[in-house]
Amino acid sequence: MKILVLNCGSSSLKYQFIDMENENVLAKGLCERIGAEGSIIKHQGKVEFKNEVPMSDHKAAIGHVIDALLNSDHGVISDIKEVGAVGHRVVHGGEKFTRSVIIDDQVYSAIQECCDLAPLHNPPNLMGIDACSALLPSVDQVAVFDTAFHQTMPEHAYLYAIPYEYYKKYKIRRYGFHGTSHKYVIKRVAELVDEPIEELRIITAHLGNGASVCATDGGKSLDTSMGLTPLEGLVMGTRSGDLDPAILAFIGKKEGITPQEMENILNKKSGVLGVSGLSHDFRDLEEAAEKGNERAKIALEIFFYRVAKYIGQYAVALKGVDVIAFTAGLGENSPFARAKISQYLCAIGAYLDPAKNNVRGKEAMISYDNSHPALYVVPTNEELVIAQDTFDLTR
Numbered sequence: 001m002k003i004l005v006l007n008c009g010s011s012s013l014k015y016q017f018i019d020m021e022n023e024n025v026l027a028k029g030l031c032e033r034i035g036a037e038g039s040i041i042k043h044q045g046k047v048e049f050k051n052e053v054p055m056s057d058h059k060a061a062i063g064h065v066i067d068a069l070l071n072s073d074h075g076v077i078s079d080i081k082e083v084g085a086v087g088h089r090v091v092h093g094g095e096k097f098t099r100s101v102i103i104d105d106q107v108y109s110a111i112q113e114c115c116d117l118a119p120l121h122n123p124p125n126l127m128g129i130d131a132c133s134a135l136l137p138s139v140d141q142v143a144v145f146d147t148a149f150h151q152t153m154p155e156h157a158y159l160y161a162i163p164y165e166y167y168k169k170y171k172i173r174r175y176g177f178h179g180t181s182h183k184y185v186i187k188r189v190a191e192l193v194d195e196p197i198e199e200l201r202i203i204t205a206h207l208g209n210g211a212s213v214c215a216t217d218g219g220k221s222l223d224t225s226m227g228l229t230p231l232e233g234l235v236m237g238t239r240s241g242d243l244d245p246a247i248l249a250f251i252g253k254k255e256g257i258t259p260q261e262m263e264n265i266l267n268k269k270s271g272v273l274g275v276s277g278l279s280h281d282f283r284d285l286e287e288a289a290e291k292g293n294e295r296a297k298i299a300l301e302i303f304f305y306r307v308a309k310y311i312g313q314y315a316v317a318l319k320g321v322d323v324i325a326f327t328a329g330l331g332e333n334s335p336f337a338r339a340k341i342s343q344y345l346c347a348i349g350a351y352l353d354p355a356k357n358n359v360r361g362k363e364a365m366i367s368y369d370n371s372h373p374a375l376y377v378v379p380t381n382e383e384l385v386i387a388q389d390t391f392d393l394t395r
């Protein structure tokens, strides 16, 4: 069975087409600037190409993806019927979804109801689902939620200390995100250390543009750093992460800006970009810091310090930790970032081996043999989790 995995954003769409017989990626790519001038599809399959083609909406974009898969010269299938199922990344499943599900009318409405909680993410996810219903009407579609993995968090981890009525009325609570990534990484860690996942306490640090830490006990999420929205927790590329909530009103008053504008600043103009004034990209910041740029240095230091503090908190929450795993763009590829974060982790018994740490983009143990917890790098693969869940539900 071959599965199309879709991750639909407001003006972009990432896709992978995976053969579940061997979990090989047959083709993958990206559509950008959907609904705008200059929309483009970047495809990698039997050949690699970039085509600028009009895409007025997600349906048009997915139409181009299907054309690329079916192309008589370089396509990877000869009949549309070979698309066995479609797996969608859906960002917010609220409290309704604790696992992936086949999308029917009820599920669709429930995802719609969660738009309030993820106004930037769930509507484009629904557009992708609508487009597939129109283009592939007889194909099953599955929703894989970023939030579902964290639904095992206990009440004391997910409730905020604000009047309880807001939880009851509006479902204001911690949901957490990057669930598919954290889930994939802990599964791989258990395989790598060759111990049952049920017996492991693992802290995963997903460090990309978006970043979150997750504490898992026996394969279940116990706590995670993102909250009601992906804004909470770690410092990120452009997001502030945790801050004193009083700052919002203070700056709002001083600068005469609305809560919505403030939210935009905290999401898009803060984080390492805001502090450095230079870039949201960690590669740029590492390079600038090396050349002596003080603001880049401090932006990175704030980031590393916050990651380390969260790992420390979660070691306490878990009453001990067996493995700490780094993943996502920065976590997988930056020995420098891992070394800086690990400087703090001696406090909990984790000792990075600089020689082993010199690794990029592949699975590796990077601590000394007698370090407990052990430190690992595990490249994430959210698309594979989406494909596996989709396969399990629809085969």
Ligand code: ADP
Residues within 6 Å of the ligand: 207, 208, 209, 210, 237, 280, 281, 282, 283, 284, 286, 328, 329, 330, 331, 333, 334
């Ligand atoms: P997202 O999926 O959240 O957009 P990624 O997981 O792709 O993000 O991570 C992107 C981040 O990873 C970028 O800030 C990028 O600079 C960083 N990154 C990727 N490769 C490296 C590297 N070799 N060294 C340092 N940072 C890197």
